[in-house]
Amino acid sequence: MKMRHSLLLYLATLSATPIIGGYNLYSNFENNLYAVEHDIIAIPFAAIIGTLFLSLLALGLQRRYRSRRLNNSPCTLLTKFISILATIVTAALLVENLIYWLHTNHLPTFLIFLTASCFYIYYQLQLYGIKRADPSHQGESAA
Numbered sequence: 829m830k831m832r833h834s835l836l837l838y839l840a841t842l843s844a845t846p847i848i849g850g851y852n853l854y855s856n857f858e859n860n861l862y863a864v865e866h867d868i869i870a871i872p873f874a875a876i877i878g879t880l881f882l883s884l885l886a887l888g889l890q891r892r893y894r895s896r897r898l899n900n901s902p903c904t905l906l907t908k909f910i911s912i913l914a915t916i917v918t919a920a921l922l923v924e925n926l927i928y929w930l931h932t933n934h935l936p937t938f939l940i941f942l943t944a945s946c947f948y949i950y951y952q953l954q955l956y957g958i959k960r961a962d963p964s965h966q967g968e969s970a971a
Contacts, residue, residue, distance in 0.1 A: 831894075831951070831954045834950050838948050838950075838951050841944040841947055842880060842883055842944045845876055845879070845880060845940050845944060848936050849872070849937040852936045853869045853872055856933050856934070857869050875928075876937075879922075879925055883921060886917050886918040889910050889913075889914040890915070890955070892907050892910075893907050893908065893911035893955070897955065897957070918948065919948070919952075922941060922945045923945075925941045926938065926945060929941055
């Protein structure tokens with residue numbers, strides 16, 4: 829799978845988190861799983877939206893590193909540092925969300941964050957060259 833495809837899969841699942849998470853929160857509220865006197869839906873929904881925006885901002889910070897890697901251009905130490913910092917921040921956000929949503933009533937939200945995390949890890953492995961973005965066909969013979 830090419831690096832661009834894994835990035836698009838990550839963006840698609842990340843963009844689906846407010847829809848699935850919001851629906852899950854609303855369904856739980858309608859089924860009276862939350863206390864009515866608390867502002868219980870707005871805070872977690874705002875956290876989902878905040879995670880989406882911070883993750884997109886972190887991807888924007890990695891743009892220069894990604895474009896230099898794709899063009900085989902040298903990267904400065906600052907570019908590498910910003911990219912690694914963006915990776916750490918996004919990974920921490922995703923882990924925090926996985927822990928927060930790990931509850932039986934929030935299973936759809938947990939699963940979409942788990943899927944986004946898997947795509948993010950795969951994309952980061954490709955970005956840093958740990959996993960090749962274009963698989964080589966070394967096993968094929970030229971018969």
